[in-house]
């Protein structure tokens with residue numbers, strides 16, 4: 185479905201948020217059509233994991249698009265991954281159950297040893313190993329990641345891990361987890377961001393042997409959890425890269441994550457715009473379609489304008505990432521604008537649907553709850569504004 189009337193645009197000169205990767209988009213749309221609103225609503229009620237949906241995406245190869253061909257993936261760039269996630273969200277589905285399978289492996293790919301890459305990446309590409317969990321946030325550190333205190337103490341050829349993590353999504357549905365922990369205490373490190381390391385945790389061995397997972401029920405169906413580590417023994421061979429340099433490794437993974445999640449927001453915004461345009465054309469009140477009223481059509485048009493502007497930023501950030509250029513600011517700005525565009529569109533969709541915006545069977549209220557997350561996670565709006573203020577505009581740092 186096009187959002188502008190037939191013949192009303194020239195994709196060659198205008199930015200068309202649908203023009204990239206048409207075959208991938210079409211294939212993702214077809215797959216998603218097998219998982220309609222009824223499927224997601226039932227899972228949402230029970231806070232259950234979309235196992236069949238994740239299996240279908242895995243079997244179709246969509247979650248391994250970023251893994252190089254030599255390790256069994258498609259070897260495509262970040263923009264292709266963004267197109268996959270955008271279409272999932274535009275279709276009314278949700279990639280939150282499995283999007284980390286796409287980008288978390290980047291830490292292994294970019295910083296792992298040859299042995300680690302050969303051991304893990306082909307199995308992640310085939311779906312035999314699920315790398316869905318990314319363990320960074322802690323209850324007492326919040327956004328200030330350098331204050332994490334989960335500690336891995338080197339003992340012979342192992343690390344012994346103790347501490348807590350919060351909001352670690354998909355931990356119950358993952359075979360492996362990328363864990364950021366301290367190997368040197370903050371006060372003993374040369375700078376706060378030193379002394380953190382990345383360990384690959386084999387969840388199949390860890391759970392019940394030093395790792396306890398407790399689900400956290402939230403306003404959306406996101407399979408998020410709290411983790412407690414009590415003397416969990418991890419082989420030293422599971423250290424990714426060099427000890428003490430983990431924060432740097434995690435940061436470039438975070439840029440990929442922010443760009444891909446921004447693409448999910450663009451998909452959500454398109455979902456709300458598609459549904460609202462269609463509803464406003466069909467719903468008649470006072471003897472005419474509600475969409476004839478400019479008070480109804482202008483917010484839909486505004487949502488389209490905001491989504492298009494945000495999608496340009498997402499494309500720009502993805503292009504920089506693919507070129508290997510610094511893209512921290514652009515990834516942040518893409519995530520901020522896309523999450524605000526999707527939230528504006530969500531609010532607009534509720535208003536356009538009137539009472540039906542609140543009815544489960546329209547899927548608007550579910551997507552409304554889902555898309556609200558993105559202004560908080562994986563990084564909250566204030567922290568992005570602070571990054572732009574201090575790193576781009578040279579304003580004084582407030583913390």
Ligand SMILES: Cc1cc2nc3c(=O)[nH]c(=O)nc-3n(C[C@H](O)[C@H](O)[C@H](O)COP(=O)(O)OP(=O)(O)OC[C@H]3O[C@@H](n4cnc5c(N)ncnc54)[C@H](O)[C@@H]3O)c2cc1C
Nearest residue numbers: 318319320321326327351352353560561562563564566583
């Ligand atoms: C459903 C869900 C899934 C998640 N999944 C994962 C996951 O898989 N892995 C993972 O590691 N984490 C995950 N997170 C954590 C997420 O990344 C954090 O919630 C997010 O980064 C915000 O951190 P916080 O909740 O600790 O908020 P806090 O850091 O406590 O901040 C609270 C509020 O204060 C604001 N604030 C804080 N400091 C400042 C400041 N200096 N200036 C201005 N404003 C400030 C923030 O912007 C925010 O609005 C998830 C969170 C949720 C809710």
